Structure formats: C-alpha cells, structure tokens
Amino acid sequence: MLTQVRIVGAGLIGTSIALALSTRGIRVELVDSNASAAALANDLAKAEAVEAPELVVLAIPTEAIPLAIEGEFLLNPNSTFMDVGSVKTEPIVHIKNSSLPLSRFVPTHPMAGREVGGAHSARADLFTTRSWVITPTPECSRESEEIVRELIDLLGATAVVLPAEEHDRAVAAISHLPQIASTLLAHSLESAPAEWLDLAGAGLRDTTRIAASDPNLWSEIIFSNRDQIVGLVQRMHRELGELLENLESKTAIASFIEKGRFERSRIPGKHGGKAREYTYVPIVIDDKPGQLAAIFNECAAISVNVEDLNIEHSPGQQSALITLALSSHDADTLSNHLSAIGWNVHPILK
C-alpha cells in the first residue's frame, strides 16, 4: 500500500500527481531546482516532508534524469522509481548507465497534458479517465510494477502496458506528428497581416493550439524520437507534393478530404472511449425548466440506455435541440415512445 510518495519536479505533471495523491490522503513531498515552483506546488498540494517514500516519481525532462538519479537513489535506497517522459526508450538507457537497478525502475507516460505548463496549471483530475502507458523492461520487478499500478489506479487513470519501442512509434503518430503539423501551419501565418488574423475562426485556433507549446520541451521530445518520426514526416511531405499536383482536379481534392475524414473518424470520440456506432434521436424542446429531467425519466421508464447527449442551445433562443445517442434498437424504441406522448421528435440520424 502506497503511503508516502516523493515527486522530483514541480511542473504540470508532478504537481498534478501531488494534488491528486494528497486529496486521497497520501503523504507527498515535491522537490524542484526551481525553489518558487517547489514552494507553490507544496503549498497547493498541502505537502509534508516524506522520510521513506515507497515511490519516487521523476517528473522532469528525460535529459535531466542522469543528473538527478544518483542523488535520489542515495537518498531513497529502498524506493521504486518511475518517470513520466514522452519518449520511453531513452530513460531506460539512462537508468542502465546509473547505480539504480533496472528492477526498481518503471518507465511510464501518462497520456494527459495541457499546452500550458507549470505548477499553477496543475489539476487534481488531470489523469482521471486517461490512459497511462507503462513500458516495463524484462528486468522490472513484479513489486515495482505493482506499486506504479497502484499510483495509476489512485489517480483514476487506466494502465496500458506496451513495449517501449511500440510506445515510441505510437506517440510519433498520435502526438509528435500533430505537434509538427500544427507548428508548420502556424509558420504560414508569417505572410498574413493582422487584419486577416482578426478574421480567424475556431478552425485556425484549434489546429494551431499546440503550436503554442514550449520549444525547449518539444525540441527535446522530437529530437529524442526522430527515428520514429522521420518516416511519418517523409510521408506527409510526399502527400503534400501529390496534393500540389492535383489542385486542378476537384475530384482529387475531394478524395484527399474524404480520406482525412475517414481516418479522423477512427479516433475514439472521447478520451479513451471507444469509437462506437451510435444512432441519434433529435428532439426539439422548449427552453423551460425540467425538460431534460422529463426526457431522462422517460428513458428510465422504458429502460433505454443513453450513451451520450448533445445540447444545442444559445442564450435567448426559445428552443433547444437535444440529440441523444443510443443503440439503434433503443433509438427506435425511444423515438416511438416520445413521439406517441407528444414530444417533438425529428427523424433518427444514423
């Protein structure tokens, strides 16, 4: 049972872990070479000194591990160690070159983050419902892995075991290439005067959001994982060249957009959720209290299970559109039932 945890690094990830553990009654202590970050983080997490931590979390950039590890191992000779870096083959090399036995080190990567960093951006629920990859080496002890799994469970995340190399290939595709594409797109704004940028909508804003990320952090990540990234960038370069040759063909452009739309649809709808096939029941309601409760009561009464819900409503608008996502069978049942008792149900969308 985890009772004491020491966290090295009072950034977004370290502080969020501390906040979450502290909420659950576990003693935590944060240390950081930046004294004011450490003070803020310890204050936020109501941290106390920890003498014998079962677990030491290295929440620092991977390149900083060699410098930190000897001192930490000396201070905590009986602890299990884990890191939280975005590339997983590299920290294993650092630990191999250190005094810490590999049996006591668990490489991990929480699939959570924000484009803003630092202790002040920390959230106790940063990891809730997220996946947390662990890439244990063959040398890793069962006991160390269990301690890390306990931490992940406590934080409300789900442990996913992957080989380190597969993890690095996966994040190249789902995290590092998006960073490169977003940055590349932001570059093209160089030729846009301010009056054009004033017209920008949510599309430009969302696609370039992560272009605001920290250059030091990201040059480190991309450089460390360049072997996995290079093939993806080559492919992107080739496809962009093909599009250039096809700009005179509306059909070719449509295929280009259609293929992107298909691949995009493969991303699960919510963090870690499955890409399930729902059927949608649109209902137009008046904007008055109790309408949603009434609909959910009807759902409960006829035992249909609502998987997701969307509300389109704006301040001042006298109607709202409720769209319920259900299984195909439940959608038919609910649509017939609500229509029969007078709700304004529109045709089902598949």
Place this chain on the structure above:
Amino acid sequence: MLTQVRIVGAGLIGTSIALALSTRGIRVELVDSNASAAALANDLAKAEAVEAPELVVLAIPTEAIPLAIEGEFLLNPNSTFMDVGSVKTEPIVHIKNSSLPLSRFVPTHPMAGREVGGAHSARADLFTTRSWVITPTPECSRESEEIVRELIDLLGATAVVLPAEEHDRAVAAISHLPQIASTLLAHSLESAPAEWLDLAGAGLRDTTRIAASDPNLWSEIIFSNRDQIVGLVQRMHRELGELLENLESKTAIASFIEKGRFERSRIPGKHGGKAREYTYVPIVIDDKPGQLAAIFNECAAISVNVEDLNIEHSPGQQSALITLALSSHDADTLSNHLSAIGWNVHPILK
C-alpha cells in the same frame, strides 16, 4: 427595417441565421430541396410563411447559385440578395450572368462555422462576436448594403468590408490552409492501429477536428480558390522538406517550434471565440443506469439550468466523468447541493 427574411438552404448557416432572427422577432421562412432538413429547420426556428421578404439569403453552395437565382428573383423581384459562400470572386461572376441586377446583390462571408453541418447542428449564437466579411461590388446599391449590414448587426456579428480578391487571399491563409493541414495530418493515422488511437489526447483531437469536414463542400472551396492556395501549399511543402533535413539538429528543431509559437501568438485571443462564459462542474459517477436522470432531477429540483454536458468514458473503468456547463452562479449552487447529498463532485473549473 428588416421584418421578413427568406432563407434558401436549411444547412448549418441558413438554419443558424433563421434561429437568430426568429429569436429577435423577425419573420423567417426556410426553403430547401431536402424536405426533412427544411422541416427540422422551420420547426427549430418557429418559422412562418413570408410573402414579401426585404432580404433573400442564399445559404447554399456557390455552385448551386446559378440554378437557384432565376426562380428566387422571379418570386422576390423587389428583394435584396446576399450569399454566404467561402470564396467571394466566384458568386459575383454567377450573378453577372443572371437576371438579378448586381446593384441588388451583396456577396458576404460569415467567419463562423462548425466541422459538423446540417440544420441539426445550428446555433442561434453561431455568429455572436464573429466577423462577417462583405465584399460589395462597385455596382452594389447603398440600400442593399444597408439591409445586409442590418442583418449582420442583428446577429451580433461585426461587418468587415474587403475587396473580394483580398478576402480570397485572406481565407486561403486562415481557413483553407488549416483545412489542408488538418486533413493531411489525419491521413497519417492510416498506419496507426486502433490501440494507438485509444491513447490519443486533446492535441490530436483538436488538430484533426476540422478534418471531419464535408468533402463535397471543401473540395468545392479549395478548387474555387486554388489560385490563392497554391503558393501557400508550395511554401508548406518546402518548409516540411527543410525540417526533414534538420531532424538531426536539436537547435534547428527548437527554432522550428519557436517560430510556430511566435506566429501562433499573433492570432487574437478573443475574436471568433464564443461569447458564452460557462463554468464547469465535474462529477465522477458510477457506470450504472439512472445516474444521469438522477443528476438532472436534482438540477430541476433546485432550478439550475444546464447549458451543456460532456461525458468521458474510459474502457475497463467502472466510473465516468460528467462535466456540466452552467452559469457561474448555477455552478456554485449545484456543486454545493450535489456535494451535500453525497455525489462525487470535483472542484469547479472556470
């Protein structure tokens, strides 16, 4: 003064305009070749028949204008006409080739949209705080321009006058290139198995959000504006090639990220954002039937108004994270109430 508006096209833009006008007491009627879209849109907007509209809004794809315009002009010989297409040089050519005098046509482009289309995605506040470009020709009458400006004002948007050619250059950079970059990035997911996509976070989701857009709509837009787009794509292609050559240099990668960060920071923060300021109440619930109904019953019992809702599931987890969007006051009330009766309410997010 605008009193009656006829809207041709019951898609996202047409229906959103109808919702907003109807809220402000203006009579609207929507027509669409798709009867069920027209029915839903007219229902949502509480529309009625309109006999003598001062304004006819062509909320249809630019390529559909030639087919629609003669009939609409015959029906509404005294009205002003406007379109809402994403490229502005082309509709002017269509009107020149029609019976409608250019003096009565105002080319416009609202800088608002969603990656989902159709009447069911419409919102009365879609245009609130957004820019709405108008590109009047020299022939355009003062009276017609004033009618269109009144509509834009009513919808809470801000009219911005630009020459049609400059508009098309601007949207190539701030709208069409982001669409291409997002689609291109989504293509690269082809090689990612489903287990990798399960790990995807907000970065991938945001950068590929608009890749879900309609291929017919977008091939039309990109093809129409290819003369303005081609130079931007060439430049992006060249820069991606340079990055490929620089992947062995951490300093060069950092400069690449840093330049993107700088250009991103030039995008104004407030324009284009929703004027809604919601406060979010996160609630962790057990994954069992009736939980949502119970929460909405509590909301109804204490008369708080839920504006939006998000459900996050995680595979293999017995809990779900429900996030309710409310006004700041209602969020406090609900959070205190649900906590007091034993719900697992997390701290409010602003």
